[in-house]
Amino acid sequence: xxxxxxxxxxxxxxxxxxxxxxxxxxxxxxxxxxxxxxxxxxxxxxxxxxxxxxxxxxxxxxxxxxxxxxxxxxxxxxxxxxxxxxxxxxxxxxxxxxxxxxxxxxxxxxxxxxxxxxxxxxxxxxxxxxxxxxxxxxxx
Numbered sequence: 001x002x003x004x005x006x007x008x009x010x011x012x013x014x015x016x017x018x019x020x021x022x023x024x025x026x027x028x029x030x031x032x033x034x035x036x037x038x039x040x041x042x043x044x045x046x047x048x049x050x051x052x053x054x055x056x057x058x059x060x061x062x063x064x065x066x067x068x069x070x071x072x073x074x075x076x077x078x079x080x081x082x083x084x085x086x087x088x089x090x091x092x093x094x095x096x097x098x099x100x101x102x103x104x105x106x107x108x109x110x111x112x113x114x115x116x117x118x119x120x121x122x123x124x125x126x127x128x129x130x131x132x133x134x135x136x137x138x139x140x
Contacts, residue, residue, distance in 0.1 A: 001138065001139070001140055002033075002034070002037075002137075002138070002139060002140060003136070003137070003138055004030045004136070004137040004138075005134065005135065005136045005137070006027070006028065006030075006134075006135050007132055007133070007134050007135075008023075008024060008027045008028075008132070008133045008134075008135055009130055009131075009132060010023060010121065010130060010131045010132070010133060011023075011130060012128065012129050012130045013121065013123045013128070013131075014123065015065075015087075015123050015124065015125060015126050015128070016061065016062075016065050016122075016123060017053070017061035017062075017064045017065055017120050017121070017122050017123075018061070018120065018121045018123065019055055019061075019118040019119070019120055020118075020119050020120065020121045020133075021055070021111070021113070021118045021119040024041065024119060024133065024135065025111065027135075028135055028137065030137055031106060031109055031110065031111070031137065032109040033109065034106045034109060034137060034139035034140065035107075035108060035109070035139070035140060036105075036106065036107060036108075036139055036140060037105075037106040037137060037138050037139015037140065038103055038104070038105060038106060038137075038138050038139065039103070039104045039105075039106055039111060039135060039136070039137050039138075040101065040102075040103045040104075040135070040136045040137075040138075041101060041102050041103075041104075041119065041133055041134070041135050041136075042100060042101040042133065042134045042136075043100045043101065043121070043131060043132070043133050044100075044131075044132040044133070044134060045095070045100070045128075045131055045132070046092055046095055046096075046100075047088065047091035047092055047095055047124050047125050047128065048091070048095055048100075048121060048122055048123050048124055048125070048128055048131055049094060049095045049097075049098035049099055049100060049121070049122035049124065050098075050099065050100055050101060050102055050119065050120070050121055050122070050133070051098050051099055051102060051119075051120055051122070052102055052104075052113070052117050052118070052119060052120065053117070053118065053120045054116050054117070054118070055113075055116055055117055055118030056116050061120065064122070068094050068097075068122075068124075071093075071094075071097075072089075072090040072093040072094050072097075073090060074086045074087045074090045075087075075090075076089070076090065085125075085126075087124070087125050087126050088125070090124065091124035091125050091128075092124075094122060094124040095122070095124055098122050102119060104119075106137065106139050
């Protein structure tokens with residue numbers, strides 16, 4: 001059994017939902033050496049999210065954006081946590097609802113995602129900056 005862990009830096013992305021599967025895999029050549037195993041990804045932030053969603057039709061990600069803008073609007077009058085800007089508390093809520101980590105099986109050196117699945121970063125701040133993801137691989 002082998003373990004590998006690496007901290008990956010994502011580029012700054014605009015507010016919205018972005019497929020990042022290829023970005024992560026490109027930084028993990030160690031995947032190729034694993035016949036079977038598990039990959040765990042943790043986004044180290046509380047105002048962005050990491051989850052699995054549909055990877056073929058970009059309208060899915062745009063619909064996510066519209067839905068979450070309505071669900072947790074910026075500058076809601078009932079928010080107390082406002083010192084970091086009008087989009088901060090709404091970003092924390094969106095991140096808590098969608099989550100910050102995913103676990104994906106590994107098979108023959110590849111992430112074993114379904115045909116229409118991809119890893120998605122939800123950037124919930126208008127100017128979120130670069131994000132960190134910790135990738136932990138376990139396998140043989």
